[in-house]
Amino acid sequence: MNWSLALPEIVLSCCAMAILVFGVVVREDSTFVCTMLGLGAFLLTAMLILAAPFGTGYGGLFVVDPFADFMKLLILAGGAMAVVMSLDYNRHERLTRFEFPVLIVLSTVGMMVMASAANLMSLYLGLELQSLCIYVLAAFARDEQRSAEAGLKYFVLGALASGLLLYGISLVYGFAGTMDFARITRALTDPVTVSPGLVVGIVFIVTGLAFKISAAPFHMWTPDVYEGAPTPVTSFMSTAPKVAAMALLLRTMVAPFGHLLAQWQQLIVLVSILSMLWGSLAAIGQSSIKRLMAYSSIGHMGYALIGLAAGTAVGIRGVLIYMVTYVFMSAGTFAVIIAMRRRGRACEQINDLSGLGRTDPAMALAMVIFMFSMAGIPPMSGFFGKLYVFLAAVQAGMWTLAVIGVLTSVIGAYYYLRIIKVMYFDTGGEAFDPRPASLSVIAAGTGLFTTLFFVLPGPVLNAAQAAAQALFG
Amino acid sequence: MNAAGFPILSLITWLPLLGGIIIMCVRGDEATVASNARWTALWTSLIVLVLSLVLWARFDTGEPGFQFVESVTWLPDFHVGYRMGVDGISVLFVLLSTLLTPICVLASWDAIRVRVREYMLAFLVLETMMVGMFCALDFVVFYMFFEGVLIPMFLIIGVWGGPRRVYAALKFFLYTLTGSVLMLLALLAMWFRAGTTDMTVLLHTSFPPAMQDWLFFAFFASFAVKVPMWPVHTWLPDAHVEAPTAGSVILAGVLLKMGGYGFLRFSVPMLPQGSADFAPFMFALSVVAVIYTSAVALAQEDMKKLIAYSSVAHMGVVTIGIFTFNVQGISGAMFQMLSHGIVSAALFLVVGVIYDRLHTREITRYGGLVHRMPVYAVVFLVFTMASVGLPGTSGFVGEILVIIGSFRVSFWLSLLGGTGMILGAAYALWLYRRVIYGRLTRDDLKAMLDLSPREIAVFAPLVLLTFWMGFYPESFTSFWDASVGAMVEHHQAALAAPMHLAGLAR
Numbered sequence: 021m022n023w024s025l026a027l028p029e030i031v032l033s034c035c036a037m038a039i040l041v042f043g044v045v046v047r048e049d050s051t052f053v054c055t056m057l058g059l060g061a062f063l064l065t066a067m068l069i070l071a072a073p074f075g076t077g078y079g080g081l082f083v084v085d086p087f088a089d090f091m092k093l094l095i096l097a098g099g100a101m102a103v104v105m106s107l108d109y110n111r112h113e114r115l116t117r118f119e120f121p122v123l124i125v126l127s128t129v130g131m132m133v134m135a136s137a138a139n140l141m142s143l144y145l146g147l148e149l150q151s152l153c154i155y156v157l158a159a160f161a162r163d164e165q166r167s168a169e170a171g172l173k174y175f176v177l178g179a180l181a182s183g184l185l186l187y188g189i190s191l192v193y194g195f196a197g198t199m200d201f202a203r204i205t206r207a208l209t210d211p212v213t214v215s216p217g218l219v220v221g222i223v224f225i226v227t228g229l230a231f232k233i234s235a236a237p238f239h240m241w242t243p244d245v246y247e248g249a250p251t252p253v254t255s256f257m258s259t260a261p262k263v264a265a266m267a268l269l270l271r272t273m274v275a276p277f278g279h280l281l282a283q284w285q286q287l288i289v290l291v292s293i294l295s296m297l298w299g300s301l302a303a304i305g306q307s308s309i310k311r312l313m314a315y316s317s318i319g320h321m322g323y324a325l326i327g328l329a330a331g332t333a334v335g336i337r338g339v340l341i342y343m344v345t346y347v348f349m350s351a352g353t354f355a356v357i358i359a360m361r362r363r364g365r366a367c368e369q370i371n372d373l374s375g376l377g378r379t380d381p382a383m384a385l386a387m388v389i390f391m392f393s394m395a396g397i398p399p400m401s402g403f404f405g406k407l408y409v410f411l412a413a414v415q416a417g418m419w420t421l422a423v424i425g426v427l428t429s430v431i432g433a434y435y436y437l438r439i440i441k442v443m444y445f446d447t448g449g450e451a452f453d454p455r456p457a458s459l460s461v462i463a464a465g466t467g468l469f470t471t472l473f474f475v476l477p478g479p480v481l482n483a484a485q486a487a488a489q490a491l492f493g
Numbered sequence: 494m495n496a497a498g499f500p501i502l503s504l505i506t507w508l509p510l511l512g513g514i515i516i517m518c519v520r521g522d523e524a525t526v527a528s529n530a531r532w533t534a535l536w537t538s539l540i541v542l543v544l545s546l547v548l549w550a551r552f553d554t555g556e557p558g559f560q561f562v563e564s565v566t567w568l569p570d571f572h573v574g575y576r577m578g579v580d581g582i583s584v585l586f587v588l589l590s591t592l593l594t595p596i597c598v599l600a601s602w603d604a605i606r607v608r609v610r611e612y613m614l615a616f617l618v619l620e621t622m623m624v625g626m627f628c629a630l631d632f633v634v635f636y637m638f639f640e641g642v643l644i645p646m647f648l649i650i651g652v653w654g655g656p657r658r659v660y661a662a663l664k665f666f667l668y669t670l671t672g673s674v675l676m677l678l679a680l681l682a683m684w685f686r687a688g689t690t691d692m693t694v695l696l697h698t699s700f701p702p703a704m705q706d707w708l709f710f711a712f713f714a715s716f717a718v719k720v721p722m723w724p725v726h727t728w729l730p731d732a733h734v735e736a737p738t739a740g741s742v743i744l745a746g747v748l749l750k751m752g753g754y755g756f757l758r759f760s761v762p763m764l765p766q767g768s769a770d771f772a773p774f775m776f777a778l779s780v781v782a783v784i785y786t787s788a789v790a791l792a793q794e795d796m797k798k799l800i801a802y803s804s805v806a807h808m809g810v811v812t813i814g815i816f817t818f819n820v821q822g823i824s825g826a827m828f829q830m831l832s833h834g835i836v837s838a839a840l841f842l843v844v845g846v847i848y849d850r851l852h853t854r855e856i857t858r859y860g861g862l863v864h865r866m867p868v869y870a871v872v873f874l875v876f877t878m879a880s881v882g883l884p885g886t887s888g889f890v891g892e893i894l895v896i897i898g899s900f901r902v903s904f905w906l907s908l909l910g911g912t913g914m915i916l917g918a919a920y921a922l923w924l925y926r927r928v929i930y931g932r933l934t935r936d937d938l939k940a941m942l943d944l945s946p947r948e949i950a951v952f953a954p955l956v957l958l959t960f961w962m963g964f965y966p967e968s969f970t971s972f973w974d975a976s977v978g979a980m981v982e983h984h985q986a987a988l989a990a991p992m993h994l995a996g997l998a999r
Contacts, residue, residue, distance in 0.1 A: 398637035414681040426674035445651045445659050
């Protein structure tokens with residue numbers, strides 16, 4: 021058996037155990053060391069991923085292809101940035117517990133399994149490992165009511181979504197007779213003979229996964245959980261798990277159910293349109309920046325889903341490029357949000373940013389870059405994400421979707437511009453506390469990526485192209 | 494390589510950004526930073542101006558195609574490249590942009606006192622975006638610059654603008670963005686159809702007639718907002734009134750031309766059938782713009798608002814000229830755009846001069862300025878006359894060419910379009926009378942000083958150009974004669990082809 025295919029996952033989970041043991045043994049103030057060890061584990065895993073061969077292993081449960089590698093590297097990047105951002109935040113909020121990095125690492129293992137899942141069973145296991153860790157992380161500030169509420173809410177609704185997903189899986193299993201992606205593909209070659217029960221199963225699977233990527237109309241948990249969870253956890257939730265769930269959704273729809281495009285396309289189009297509309301309209305009235313980011317992420321998932329709705333390799337490539345740009349600009353925005361701290365207290369209102377252009381020009385500039393990028397204004401990277409998903413929609417002739425997409429992006433631009441307005445046009449507002457170096461590094465790095473993406477987009481585009489091709493075999 | 498021997502267009506495009514980086518690196522107390530920022534911005538924009546004069550001198554006016562072409566692969570596999578090049582239609586717009594930027598820097602020398610560094614940075618970024626947009630020969634590159642312009646302009650209006658700046662900046666941004674995103678869809682459709690975004694290829698790709706109408710509509714959404722055409726012009730008066738003087742100058746001088754340039758670069762040559770189908774519609778909107786906004790201008794009490802409405806009217810003449818599809822009309826539209834770029838920019842500067850002294854733009858607050866400010870009165874007169882279209886000034890040539898061109902299309906079109914000149918005389922002269930003549934009654938007006946040497950340096954090149962264009966228009970029209978001739982020929986050939994086929998079938 022070719023067990024070495026899962027070497028990165030095995031190494032990463034062993035590292036998580038080791039860090040856990042280390043934390044328990046050392047006991048006193050080992051958080052910093054554990055965090056650094058976690059980062060080291062991420063780095064090691066990333067190198068292993070780049071070195072590992074492609075193939076299918078574990079009796080078809082687990083597949084390693086360019087698509088999986090692309091997603092895993094993106095997941096690791098998101099996880100690593102969240103770990104770095106937690107350093108300063110946790111110290112301020114007295115959350116310095118070594119379990120924090122361990123939980124993030126374990127949840128990352130789950131996500132990597134999700135990216136490689138080639139069977140409905142391994143899909144579910146990866147998803148649950150990821151989710152269980154995040155339920156705990158969301159409630160990590162356990163003395164704070166908001167955080168506990170966020171954790172509980174996420175758990176209850178997440179369990180419901182998992183139930184729906186599991187129900188869908190059992191229906192598919194019942195009607196297709198197998199859980200293996202390759203075998204399902206073979207069984208469904210002729211869409212005419214597909215029984216309605218199986219289509220119902222697909223609907224349940226899409227519902228469960230739409231919940232995980234917080235696409236409307238399954239987004240209800242997002243604003244509350246985003247607001248209540250500790251901010252580094254919010255930043256984590258808005259990047260890596262989204263990528264992993266998107267990877268699952270793409271692989272499940274394209275690989276086993278690829279022949280049923282006509283059946284699930286309508287569903288994805290609907291979810292995409294609702295997400296874009298709700299993400300842009302509901303964000304307008306928000307006053308908390310974390311809630312705003314929640315709606316913003318709902319909208320972004322809607323745009324990314326345009327690519328999947330097109331159902332072509334070009335579309336999948338668009339989704340992948342979109343996710344890359346999204347992860348970096350989202351992480352950067354959260355770095356700025358975490359840096360919003362006055363006299364030791366975290367600020368979460370949009371109005372707290374007032375006058376930032378004067379008090380901290382560098383931080384304001386970074387935020388401006390992220391906001392313009394999220395609004396999809398060239399030459400920021402966010403524009404390229406939108407360009408490629410819209411290209412796919414136009415190629416597939418989905419004009420309604422494309423027109424709704426561009427028009428909601430104008431509505432969305434309004435609330436991103438509002439943040440810029442608060443920072444630059446409004447005066448007053450005290451300066452924030454000095455930024456910790458960790459956050460500056462993240463904001464500067466992601467800011468540079470977002471601004472300079474247009475200079476050399478080749479590597480990312482080529483990698484996305486290869487990954488999308490791999491999915492279509 | 495190209496005629497200049499080095500990538501001159503890229504240099505002109507990106508050099509301002511380098512100046513911006515230098516400005517960002519300046520350290521010290523606020524006064525030092527401000528002074529360094531001003532001088533760096535001035536020198537950068539002057540060097541860029543000199544470089545663009547090289548472009549002007551080396552430009553081969555006999556060549557209808559693109560010159561100084563540069564090409565580098567950019568997005569792999571998708572046939573999108575970083576391609577730059579100018580032809581007769583774009584080259585003078587590049588010069589207009591590089592000329593107005595140093596003038597704007599000079600005009601803001603004393604007027605801007607807060608966040609000078611950021612202000613100068615915004616103008617240099619704006620210059621990069623404007624020049625890049627006129628030079629781009631790839632649709633994706635064009636689009637990036639076209640939308641990228643919004644970022645610095647939004648900040649210029651919003652940070653250094655007047656009391657209602659937030660509203661004006663957001664309105665400006667959202668109006669233009671709505672148009673642009675629809676153009677993005679047209680871009681994608683053309684990309685998909687032609688397999689490349691190289692504009693030289695797109696210019697010779699024929700799109701099916703049904704598709705052309707949709708594409709034209711998408712382009713119309715973008716460029717009509719930018720021009721701006723009635724009824725989507727409402728962002729312009731707000732943006733002009735709230736923007737700082739230099740912001741208005743660039744807005745009127747260059748940003749409005751982006752719309753007209755877009756029609757000439759994309760709509761007319763790439764979509765001949767679509768343009769022909771929509772021409773009556775465009776004429777109708779343009780005529781309404783000319784007559785209605787001229788009437789609205791008569792009623793204004795704010796000087797900047799009056800000039801803003803007059804801009805809409807003048808640009809209405811431009812769109813009439815473009816859609817006549819004959820050499821006179823398009824040539825007139827080009828001339829009118831350049832002339833308007835200089836004259837309306839100068840008029841905003843003229844308003845800026847007295848606004849700097851009295852901090853109000855209300856027409857009734859002024860009167861009798863000729864007694865205290867004779868030089869100012871002369872400068873104001875020159876530009877008022879140019880705006881009216883007096884023979885001998887730049888305004889005349891463009892309008893008369895457009896009227897001739899439109900006469901070949903329809904008598905009524907030229908008659909209605911021509912009323913703009915009469916109404917223009919009414920509001921412009923009345924404005925001049927109210928501000929400059931009359932009795933000098935108020936004490937604060939009596940204390941006003943005439944133009945300073947810096948202000949004279951700002952106006953001198955503009956006055957010179959206004960007369961140069963009026964007395965010797967051929968030195969400008971010769972630049973685009975070849976390109977416009979080729980465009981009109983191409984347009985007629987494209988329209989004739991389907992008819993010819995239809996004739997054969999019969």
